[in-house]
Amino acid sequence: MKITCKKSEILNSVNISLKAVPAKTTMPILECIIIHVTDSTIKFITNDMELGIETIVNGLITESGSVAINAKIFSDIIRKLPDSDIVIETDNNYMTTISCEKSVFTIAGKSSDEFPALPEIEKKEPMVLSQFSLKEIIRQTVFSISDNESNKIMTGELFEINGNEFKVVSLDGHRISIRKITLKSEYAPTKVIVPGKTLNEISKILSGEMEDEVRIFFTDKHILFEFDNTIVLSRLIEGEYYKINQMLSGDYETKLTINRKVFLECIDRATLLIKESEKKPIILGITESAMELRVNSTLGSMNEEMDIVKEGKNILIGFNPKFLMEALRVIDDEEVTIFMTNPKAPCFIKNAEESYIYLILPVNFNAVK
Amino acid sequence: MKITCKKSEILNSVNISLKAVPAKTTMPILECIIIHVTDSTIKFITNDMELGIETIVNGLITESGSVAINAKIFSDIIRKLPDSDIVIETDNNYMTTISCEKSVFTIAGKSSDEFPALPEIEKKEPMVLSQFSLKEIIRQTVFSISDNESNKIMTGELFEINGNEFKVVSLDGHRISIRKITLKSEYAPTKVIVPGKTLNEISKILSGEMEDEVRIFFTDKHILFEFDNTIVLSRLIEGEYYKINQMLSGDYETKLTINRKVFLECIDRATLLIKESEKKPIILGITESAMELRVNSTLGSMNEEMDIVKEGKNILIGFNPKFLMEALRVIDDEEVTIFMTNPKAPCFIKNAEESYIYLILPVNFNAVK
Numbered sequence: 204m205k206i207t208c209k210k211s212e213i214l215n216s217v218n219i220s221l222k223a224v225p226a227k228t229t230m231p232i233l234e235c236i237i238i239h240v241t242d243s244t245i246k247f248i249t250n251d252m253e254l255g256i257e258t259i260v261n262g263l264i265t266e267s268g269s270v271a272i273n274a275k276i277f278s279d280i281i282r283k284l285p286d287s288d289i290v291i292e293t294d295n296n297y298m299t300t301i302s303c304e305k306s307v308f309t310i311a312g313k314s315s316d317e318f319p320a321l322p323e324i325e326k327k328e329p330m331v332l333s334q335f336s337l338k339e340i341i342r343q344t345v346f347s348i349s350d351n352e353s354n355k356i357m358t359g360e361l362f363e364i365n366g367n368e369f370k371v372v373s374l375d376g377h378r379i380s381i382r383k384i385t386l387k388s389e390y391a392p393t394k395v396i397v398p399g400k401t402l403n404e405i406s407k408i409l410s411g412e413m414e415d416e417v418r419i420f421f422t423d424k425h426i427l428f429e430f431d432n433t434i435v436l437s438r439l440i441e442g443e444y445y446k447i448n449q450m451l452s453g454d455y456e457t458k459l460t461i462n463r464k465v466f467l468e469c470i471d472r473a474t475l476l477i478k479e480s481e482k483k484p485i486i487l488g489i490t491e492s493a494m495e496l497r498v499n500s501t502l503g504s505m506n507e508e509m510d511i512v513k514e515g516k517n518i519l520i521g522f523n524p525k526f527l528m529e530a531l532r533v534i535d536d537e538e539v540t541i542f543m544t545n546p547k548a549p550c551f552i553k554n555a556e557e558s559y560i561y562l563i564l565p566v567n568f569n570a571v572k
Numbered sequence: 573m574k575i576t577c578k579k580s581e582i583l584n585s586v587n588i589s590l591k592a593v594p595a596k597t598t599m600p601i602l603e604c605i606i607i608h609v610t611d612s613t614i615k616f617i618t619n620d621m622e623l624g625i626e627t628i629v630n631g632l633i634t635e636s637g638s639v640a641i642n643a644k645i646f647s648d649i650i651r652k653l654p655d656s657d658i659v660i661e662t663d664n665n666y667m668t669t670i671s672c673e674k675s676v677f678t679i680a681g682k683s684s685d686e687f688p689a690l691p692e693i694e695k696k697e698p699m700v701l702s703q704f705s706l707k708e709i710i711r712q713t714v715f716s717i718s719d720n721e722s723n724k725i726m727t728g729e730l731f732e733i734n735g736n737e738f739k740v741v742s743l744d745g746h747r748i749s750i751r752k753i754t755l756k757s758e759y760a761p762t763k764v765i766v767p768g769k770t771l772n773e774i775s776k777i778l779s780g781e782m783e784d785e786v787r788i789f790f791t792d793k794h795i796l797f798e799f800d801n802t803i804v805l806s807r808l809i810e811g812e813y814y815k816i817n818q819m820l821s822g823d824y825e826t827k828l829t830i831n832r833k834v835f836l837e838c839i840d841r842a843t844l845l846i847k848e849s850e851k852k853p854i855i856l857g858i859t860e861s862a863m864e865l866r867v868n869s870t871l872g873s874m875n876e877e878m879d880i881v882k883e884g885k886n887i888l889i890g891f892n893p894k895f896l897m898e899a900l901r902v903i904d905d906e907e908v909t910i911f912m913t914n915p916k917a918p919c920f921i922k923n924a925e926e927s928y929i930y931l932i933l934p935v936n937f938n939a940v941k
Contacts (some may be wrong), residue, residue, distance in 0.1 A: 276844070276871055283841040306841060310872030472652040472675060475645070502645055503679030 204240050204268025204293040208260055210286050210303065216247045216260045217278045219433055222404040224274045225251040235271035236278075237315045238291065242267055248321070249274065254401050255321040259432040270297050270312040277301075280308050321436050324427050329418035330364060330390050334430060337417050338409040340371050341402045343382050343533040343559065347526075348399040349375035359396040359440040362426075366390070372447060373399070378526050379447055379562040393421055396444055401426075401437035408433065450549070450562065455542040457515040459489060463539045467531045469507050473498040474524045476505055484521035484566045489513060489543075520546045521568035530561035573609050573637030573662040577629055579655050579672065585616045585629045586647045588802055591773040593643040594620040604640035605647075606684045607660065611636055617690070618643065623770050624690040628801040639666050639681040646670075649677050690805050693796050698787035699733060699759050703799060706786050707778040709740050710771045712751050712902040712928065716895075717768040718744035728765040728809040731795075735759070741816060742768070747895050748816055748931040762790055765813055770795075770806035777802065819918070819931065824911040826884040828858060832908045836900045838876050842867045843893045845874055853890035853935045858882060858912075889915045890937035899930035 220236050228234060228251070237248040245260040270293045281289070284303040293299045297312035341360075349357035361372040367386045372379065405428055409417065417430040428435040470485060476498050477483045488495040492513060497506045520543060530552055531539065542551040546565055553560040589605050597603060597620070606617040614629040639662045650658070653672040662668045666681035710729075718726035730741040736755045741748065774797055778786065786799040797804040839854060845867050846852045857864040861882060866875045889912060899921055900908065911920040915934055922929040 279844045280841075283837075283844060285837070305878070306838070306874070306876040308841075308845075308872060308874045468652075468654070469675070472649075472677075475648045475652060476677075503677060505675070505677045507675040509674070 204238065204270055205265035205290070206238075206240055206245050206260075206262050206292075207265065207288055207290045208245065208262030210281065210284055210289050212261050213281050213289055216258045216432075217274075217281055219258045219408050220247045220249040220256055221274060221278060222408060223249040223251050223254045223256040223435075232271060232313065232317050233319075234273055234275070235313065235315075235318065236274045237269060237271050237318050239269045239315065240264055240267045248318070250319055250321060252319065253398060253438055254404060255436040257321065257434050257436075261432075268293060269315040270299055271315045271318055272299055272310065272312045276310060280310075322425065324420060324422055324425055324436060326420045326427070328390070329420050329429070330369070330386065330393075331388065331416055331418050332369065332384070332386060333413050334409040334415040334417050335411055335413045336384055337419075337428075338406050338411045340369075340382050340384060341406040344371050344373045344380040345399055345402050345406075346373075346529045346533070347375050347378050347380040348373045355440055356396060356442050356444060358400075359398050360402060361444045362393070362395050362397050364390050364393040366392075372444070374445060374447070377523070377564050378530070379450065379560070380530065381447075381557075381560040381562075383558050394444065395421055395426060396440040396442065397426055398437060398440055401435070405435050405437075408435070451551075451560065455515065455544050455551070457489060457513065457518045457543040458540065459494065459514075459543075460512040460538050460540045461494065461509060463531055463534060463537060465509055466539070467528060469496050469509060470524045470528050470531075472507070473505050474528075476500045476502045477524065478502070482523075484568045485524045485527075486519065486521045486568055489518050489520070491517075518543055518546065520550070521566050522550075522563060523566055526563045530563065534559060534561075573607065573639055574634035574659070575607075575609055575614050575629075575631050575661075576634065576657055576659045577614065577631030579650065579653055579658050581630050582650050582658055585627045585801075586643075586650055588627045588777050589616045589618045589625055590643060590647060591777060592618040592620050592623045592625040592804075601640060601682065601686050602688075603642055603644070604682065604684075604687065605643045606638060606640050606687050608638045608684065609633055609636045617687070619688055619690060621688065622767060622807050623773060624805040626690065626803050626805075630801075635661075637662060638684040639668055640684045640687055641668060641679065641681045645679060649679075691794065693789060693791055693794055693805060695789050695796070697759070698789050698798070699738070699755065699762075700757065700785055700787050701738065701753070701755060702782050703778040703784040703786050704780050704782045705753055706788075706797075707775050707780045709738075709751050709753060710775040713740050713742045713749040714768055714771050714775075715742075715898045715902070716744050716747050716749040717742045720744075724809055725765060725811050725813060727769075728767050729771060730813045731762070731764050731766050733759050733762040735761075741813070743814065743816070746892070746933050747899070748819065748929070749899065750816075750926075750929040750931075752927050763813065764790055764795060765809040765811065766795055767806060767809055770804070774804050777804070820920075820929065824884065824913050824920070826858060826882065826887045826912040827909065828863065828883075828912075829881040829907050829909045830863065830878060832900055832903060832906060834878055835908070836897060838865050838878060839893045839897050839900075841876070842874050843897075845869045845871045846893065847871070851892075853937045854893045854896075855888065855890045855937050858887045858889075860886075887912055887915065889919070890935050891919075891932060892935055895932045899932065903928060903930075 225233050239246045245262050247258050249256050287304050289303045291301050299312040301308040363370040366389045369386050370383045372381050420427040426437050473485050483500045486497045494509050494511045549562045549564050608615045614631050616627050618625050656673050658672045660670050668681040670677040732739040735758045738755050739752045741750050789796040795806050842854050852869045855866045863878050863880045918931045918933050
């Protein structure tokens, strides 16, 4: 095998490939990038058994062939080479030389034979959306998946397509995040659970540009993302997602509108006094036209008043500040509207069109100041 | 005590003060910043028993007094407050309220009585230089102090003043770094050993501007840096510094000139293959007009050829790459000249004026490729 590629081309593809290299594995071959060269194409392939990535590298092919190279060493070497043409050549024993200008690295590669091939996927009609939209909708929901592997379904996100509506849902037992966007075309109804890890990795690779497209294919067991020169293939999580519609009742007793940034900064300040181990809530005291935020901890106390517009009853209610902050951070609106019922019932942060709904459960607190 | 200061003023002084707050201590009072307010001055004071800092804060004094406040909590609070006026007020029990706009923090302070005062220093004629020069000369030498506390003298730097020459020396048993600058005035001969920690911390506070001055006072046991609104006082290390002049003999067998950046990047690439635990050297093979750099490790091998201008004998010599890189990084010249004698004798990187001399001991290596 012998190829010549620009450093920038290889580096870009290596960075994409690394997203499917497992940090820990009992199969050393998975720590490798496969360089797979046919007469017409140079491909880098990685696979952590949940997630597989294939990406095409532009370059000159002198001799076809395949080699498995340790991904970390390969990426370190490429990164440090001068910004010039790089020649990669492998001999019959998989000894691989990587040359660039006057610099020559020689490292031992392996046969790619034992590398697990990515499953063949039958590509039917894809769902098409912009890389921007996919990246955004992941960012706006993925923070509220659970990292507790004992409940597999909570570690993924629901992708639900109905006509031209694309809905993404994540939940962790304390909160639910829901985002909806409108697609350009209509699609057959689809409901799948995509691993959170897949979404985190793919959002690092997506360009985030409005003009760049991503095509998503679904099968029974897999989801395949196709964009630029890259395909990302992931297993789906099996099982039925939670029925969340009954949790989204329309009643409320208190409705308040507040400047998002002011509220976020105030919670951020308050959390200074909260040690992770103490799990102290922040307490919101909502009266006619003001909201007092209060924290008491072993380190000290803090209170701050904010202007709000309120309809309905006064209320005193406690929250885990992290949950409020994570939702407020991914909303773009200048003002947010919050709906509350009582100190035990979930609160909702949502807009009129319900293109976003963030449900957060309150926490108990000691009302004595 | 009651004061009102701009957030930016307090934050700046807090950041300076933090440099003398110990990370670990058996005296909890040392984890505090002392806010010391007289009729005319607001001062923040910190002291880790090696290093003491006093810095003046501009602001409005309503009531004088003193309080000790946990430095970490205080700095966290100040950092997160809005960019506005901050009022700090203490009651008779040292309960301290920090208010800014609508935000009010209350934390428990302590009496400053048990805080160890900084020693009184008799200020004689100071050595004056620019903050730029002091910051640079520290950066260019401090990397080669030893971090082994069992040899105290090696953990510090020699500051030697002779007439208008200011010389700084550091060494760790494997290398010596020497820098000289010319001062604007003549001073009495002085030779002191300044703790490396002091120099690391002070270089973080110095502005690094050519126009900003720093005045340095020496006593038997202390060095005092005075600049802007701040004084930094440090103990000196007691003892006699190493006699290094006999190590700086003028003979050499090989003299080579090389592009500094090209050499540095080449070593940087080569170190990829060197695991910390292996302690493999890089091997330089110097022939007529080229130098070959070579590394062999369990990960693979690398070689690269560089253009040089050479006088004298060919030589094959091995080095710890870190030592070469650290010296090359702090030299500003485009080309460096390196003097070698034999594979067991120290090499010197120095310029014609000897305003810098970096001595590095070679290491043994297995010459078989």
